[in-house]
């Protein structure tokens with residue numbers, strides 16, 4: 687929170703107003719990069735609360751889906767790498783990244799299996 691124009695407000699709201707434009711009445715600022723502390727004006731979007739809630743829910747669902755995917759790949763990795771040890775590097779590389787290219791891993795696994 688920062689003190690700006692005699693009001694205490696969040697830094698991203700100040701940045702948005704100063705560098706992007708007015709925030710419509712009742713609108714909230716969404717961090718499109720999902721990093722709550724970010725104040726990069728390119729990552730800020732003024733949206734209606736209903737849309738903000740919808741995006742927040744969608745992102746939470748996406749996190750759950752990825753967590754499940756990660757567990758599934760971890761199980762797959764134990765089973766598969768016991769047979770094809772070379773595939774461990776591919777899988778652990780994919781698991782440590784921000785994205786989990788399951789289709790690509792599946793493709794690689796088929797190549798190892800092929």
Ligand SMILES: [Zn+2]
Pocket residue numbers: 717719720721724725726729
């Ligand atoms: Zn950001």
